[in-house]
Amino acid sequence: MFEIGRLCVKIAGRDARKKAIIIDVIDNNYVLIDGETRRRKCNINHIEPLNKVLKLKKNLSHKDVVELFKKELDIEIPDKKSRPKSDRPRKIRKTKLKKEEPQPEKPEEKPELKQPELKKELKKEKKETKKPAKANQKTIKEKKIKKAKKKN
Amino acid sequence: MPEGRLKSRTFRRIKKKLPGGKTVLHYKKRQPSRAKCGKCGSILKGVEIAQPKKIQKMTKTKKRPERPFGGVLCSKCLREKTKKEARV
Structure with a gap:
């Protein structure tokens, strides 16, 4: 009943109701099948034989099986290759976009100086800031003294 | 006292033990x-x-x-x- 080239239908599993050809007989209970189903070892109890028997060589390749199905049975078997990942459009969450948009531009940082140079610069700044204040005070004092002299 | 709607047997009653040692009735919808x-x-x-x-x-x-x-x-x-x- 289950000889090489017998057309059959799978009854059980995710390939159920799909047609396949027996390519090899492994055991009393198991056969190798290929066709609309995946190429796989299969229990005889999970197959229902049909009337047709095709003439085959033992262990046909999957390509030849696809051609045979097209010629003899008018069944086209599509290639099941995984798509390249770049073609798949991916959704971007809105929350992520919001975070990315309002990025304030960072102020330009001054080139880092070594510590001794930094100290020198800081000292210079201090001196510049202090000097004018003292000068102002002196000028104010002098003006007061002049006024006092004039009055006398 | 339970609420009026909880008195019917549409809800399953489950006895739960609290950490203090009290047992309390919880009402759960049936599967x-x-x-x-x-x-x-x-x-x-x-x-x-x-x-x-x-x-x-x-x-x-x-x-x-x-x-x-x-x-x-x-x-x-x-x-x-x-x-x-x-x-x-």
Whole structure:
């Protein structure tokens, strides 16, 4: 009943109701099948034989099986290759976009100086800031003294 | 005293022990009935039973077996059906 080239239908599993050809007989209970189903070892109890028997060589390749199905049975078997990942459009969450948009531009940082140079610069700044204040005070004092002299 | 709507037996009553040692009654909705085969009426395997809210969150593979008529017919009825179709 289950000889090489017998057309059959799978009854059980995710390939159920799909047609396949027996390519090899492994055991009393198991056969190798290929066709609309995946190429796989299969229990005889999970197959229902049909009337047709095709003439085959033992262990046909999957390509030849696809051609045979097209010629003899008018069944086209599509290639099941995984798509390249770049073609798949991916959704971007809105929350992520919001975070990315309002990025304030960072102020330009001054080139880092070594510590001794930094100290020198800081000292210079201090001196510049202090000097004018003292000068102002002196000028104010002098003006007061002049006024006092004039009055006398 | 429980609320009026909780007095009916539509809710399941579960006794819970609190950390302080008190026992309290909790009211829970009953589970829906199991999915059955459309042809023979036997209980389907591989189909999850839960409140519809929880089922919404589940993946497809958890909700039904991955074969044609999965979640509708049992495996025996599918075999008979395909055999009949093949023999005609």
